[in-house]
Amino acid sequence: MQTCYIETPLGHAKIVGDDNGITSVSILDTKEELSDTIPESLLDCVIQLKEYFNETRKNFDLKLNVEGTVFQKKVWKTLETIPFGKTISYLQLSKQLGDVKAIRAAASANGKNPLWIIVPCHRVIGSDGSLTGYAGGLHRKQWLLNHESEYKQQSLF
Numbered sequence: 601m602q603t604c605y606i607e608t609p610l611g612h613a614k615i616v617g618d619d620n621g622i623t624s625v626s627i628l629d630t631k632e633e634l635s636d637t638i639p640e641s642l643l644d645c646v647i648q649l650k651e652y653f654n655e656t657r658k659n660f661d662l663k664l665n666v667e668g669t670v671f672q673k674k675v676w677k678t679l680e681t682i683p684f685g686k687t688i689s690y691l692q693l694s695k696q697l698g699d700v701k702a703i704r705a706a707a708s709a710n711g712k713n714p715l716w717i718i719v720p721c722h723r724v725i726g727s728d729g730s731l732t733g734y735a736g737g738l739h740r741k742q743w744l745l746n747h748e749s750e751y752k753q754q755s756l757f
Contacts, residue, residue, distance in 0.1 A: 604635035604642050609653055610740050613716065615642050621665030624714040625649070627736045645718075652717060655747075658684035660718045668712070675709035682723040685748045689727040711735055717744070 601623065603616050612632050616624045619641050638646050644662055651657035666676065678696050682688055688696075693710070694703040711733060713721040722744040726732040734741035 602639035602641055604638050604646065605632040606638075606646055606649065607634055608649065610736070610743060613649065615645050615649075617642055617645065617665065621663040622715065622718065623665050623667070625716045625718055626714070627716050627740060629737075649717065653747075658748075662718060664715065664718070666714050668709075668714070671705065672709040672712060675706050676713055676715070676719045679710065679713065679719050679721055679724070682720055684720075685750055687723045687725045687745065690724055690732070691727050693724055707733070723748075 601616055601618050603614060605628075606613050606615065608627070610627055612628045612630070612634065614624070614626050614628055614632065615622065622642070622645050625645065648657055648660050648662060652660070666673070668676065674697060675693070678693065681696075690703050690707050690710070691700070694700055694706045697706055707724075710721045710724055713719050713735075716736060722734060722736075722741045731738050731741050731745075
């Protein structure tokens with residue numbers, strides 16, 4: 601496995617993978633030393649993340665190689681179908697998975713998503729429209745939703 605660290609508007613991100621695909625992308629609360637060179641197997645991911653943050657990419661086209669249970673992988677695959685700039689609720693997610701009673705399991709799998717931004721778990725919100733749980737912190741979830749919104753929220757201060 602190869603690893604690199606890059607700067608994003610939300611902090612340093614860690615990317616892990618190899619020729620078999622990207623296994624994880626995570627946002628860090630610490631500042632790691634940024635990578636001087638990017639391994640060839642991670643270069644597409646770095647480029648596509650930069651394009652996403654520069655608002656020139658809405659969808660990712662990467663070879664992925666994640667580990668998880670069959671159910672987790674099903675949830676993560678479903679998350680990939682949420683369009684850029686749109687959100688769904690945890691209830692809608694569980695309905696899409698075919699079992700309304702699986703809402704807690706779906707939320708748990710969502711929270712264990714190893715591919716920050718690439719698999720857009722930030723697009724899942726509470727049924728009442730509230731931001732709920734996000735491994736990267738709710739401030740980052742709000743930033744990502746604003747970043748993807750066609751109606752950019754301006755700050756007064």
